[in-house]
Amino acid sequence: MKALVGCTLIDGTGGPVLENAAVLINGDRIEAVGPREAISWPVDTEVIDVSGMTVLPGLIDCHDHLASKDYTLLSRWGLDEPTSLGNIRTAKAIEDTLAAGYTCLRDAGGLDSGFRTAVEQGLISGPRLVLSVGIISPTGGLADRVSPSGHHNAYHFDPNTPAGVADGPDSIRAKVREMVRVGADVIKFATTGGASSRPGHGPMDIEFGPDEVKALVEESAALGRRTMCHAVGGPGLRMCVEAGVGSVEHGCYLADDPDLVRIMADKGTFFVPTFEIYEFHSTVSAPHMVERAKALLDVHRESLHQALAAGVKVAAGTDAGGYVHGDNAREVELLVERGMTPMQSIQAATGWAAECCGLEKELGTVAAAKLADLLVIDGDPLRNISVLRDRDRIKMVMKGGEAFVDKLEAPTPTAAAAL
Numbered sequence: 001m002k003a004l005v006g007c008t009l010i011d012g013t014g015g016p017v018l019e020n021a022a023v024l025i026n027g028d029r030i031e032a033v034g035p036r037e038a039i040s041w042p043v044d045t046e047v048i049d050v051s052g053m054t055v056l057p058g059l060i061d062c063h064d065h066l067a068s069k070d071y072t073l074l075s076r077w078g079l080d081e082p083t084s085l086g087n088i089r090t091a092k093a094i095e096d097t098l099a100a101g102y103t104c105l106r107d108a109g110g111l112d113s114g115f116r117t118a119v120e121q122g123l124i125s126g127p128r129l130v131l132s133v134g135i136i137s138p139t140g141g142l143a144d145r146v147s148p149s150g151h152h153n154a155y156h157f158d159p160n161t162p163a164g165v166a167d168g169p170d171s172i173r174a175k176v177r178e179m180v181r182v183g184a185d186v187i188k189f190a191t192t193g194g195a196s197s198r199p200g201h202g203p204m205d206i207e208f209g210p211d212e213v214k215a216l217v218e219e220s221a222a223l224g225r226r227t228m229c230h231a232v233g234g235p236g237l238r239m240c241v242e243a244g245v246g247s248v249e250h251g252c253y254l255a256d257d258p259d260l261v262r263i264m265a266d267k268g269t270f271f272v273p274t275f276e277i278y279e280f281h282s283t284v285s286a287p288h289m290v291e292r293a294k295a296l297l298d299v300h301r302e303s304l305h306q307a308l309a310a311g312v313k314v315a316a317g318t319d320a321g322g323y324v325h326g327d328n329a330r331e332v333e334l335l336v337e338r339g340m341t342p343m344q345s346i347q348a349a350t351g352w353a354a355e356c357c358g359l360e361k362e363l364g365t366v367a368a369a370k371l372a373d374l375l376v377i378d379g380d381p382l383r384n385i386s387v388l389r390d391r392d393r394i395k396m397v398m399k400g401g402e403a404f405v406d407k408l409e410a411p412t413p414t415a416a417a418a419l
Helices: 083-099 113-120 169-181 210-222 235-243 259-267 275-284 287-295 297-310 330-337 342-348 351-356 385-389
Strands: 002-009 018-026 029-035 046-049 054-057 059-064 102-107 128-131 186-190 226-231 247-250 270-272 374-377 394-399 402-406
Touching: 002 374, 059 270, 059 351, 083 102, 083 113, 083 394, 083 402, 102 351, 102 394, 113 128, 169 186, 169 210, 186 210, 210 226, 210 235, 226 235, 235 247, 235 259, 259 270, 259 297, 270 297, 270 351, 275 287, 275 297, 275 330, 287 297, 330 342, 330 385, 342 351, 342 385
Parallel strands: 002 046, 002 054, 059 102, 102 128, 186 226, 226 247, 247 270
Antiparallel strands: 002 018, 018 029, 054 374, 374 394, 394 402
16 A cells, blocks of 8 residues: 655645645555545555645546647648657657646547557556547548648548548448447547638638537437537537537637527536647747637637636646647646636646546546546645646656656655554
8 A cells, every 4th residue: 555645635626625634545546535644554555755745636638639749731641750650759748748747638639549558558658548539520621631732631640540521410420430449438520610720711610510410429429428529619619519519629709609608507518628729829820820819819718707607617628739748737727827716727637627538436536446646746736836837846646556757755664554
């Protein structure tokens, strides 16, 4: 057994912190949590003194693209290096994300099931991976990548991974089944364009029709899969909300239709705003992308405020593929900058994020019987949320009871149970 003792505990539920706490770990799970004086442990327990530090659940990113490298055409089309080298870069990004304190990650397109298996088998170190494998969209939509010269490029370079284009309810049902066949845990689809879409197909432009979205959500549910929908604004955003999608990704223009957040609250739909990607696009992207990203900044912030006021659960997601890996906690920092409290932003990356991924019984909060995925920080993120981005302040990253990062002093042997 292991015991983390003396810490300030943020348990991921949004409840009050617990000072001078102890977390007892048995194998890969948490045995007990509570005030230090109330927890006892066997004589051979490895006692780890974390006095003056903060312990919280391992962080969760609900929207990433770990296989993406940057936004250049050569990179996005897989033309700049051998596939094997790209896979090694992806493996490094996966390991670096774990080192940043993220013990679970939902990939929103681009990562195939082999990487999940590699993590599970211990071939590489990384977060627990929840995969969409690919994005489903209609012809002309997000997954239909065609150059101005007419060349086609699938979202993936692995011939075992399906192309994401599907038109009509029957074709969409078949595509959902195909994604599940190759290992998708969640079904990702798009009902609008986006800030990074081609000129002429932007954030308010529609993709699927209502009958197609209904078929996709129904088929996903029949196969036991949640859904996540890229939807920025306009009729496509309303379409996915009314169809009962599991989570709205981006949702920048929710504030334009205030009844949508009430529908989301009633249906239990999560909101993953991904502020980090728009911060990027508003600075260094192509001119049409910069313009789109700047145009939505204010309404995106207001959408967050309306969602919180309506009782919608917000989950942190970076949409980081294409510009950076390993700085996932910038999104948590941005949630605070956009109006959430530090405690809410932590909950968005822990307890609410676990619910968004359907893993709340295993992850997201520090509680008995949960998996021992924990983060030890030298600092107080409730006073300074930015400490979550500081690698020097990350003293331990524990996944399943084993430390991947350990910068703490050597544990003190104990000869007797705690008093």
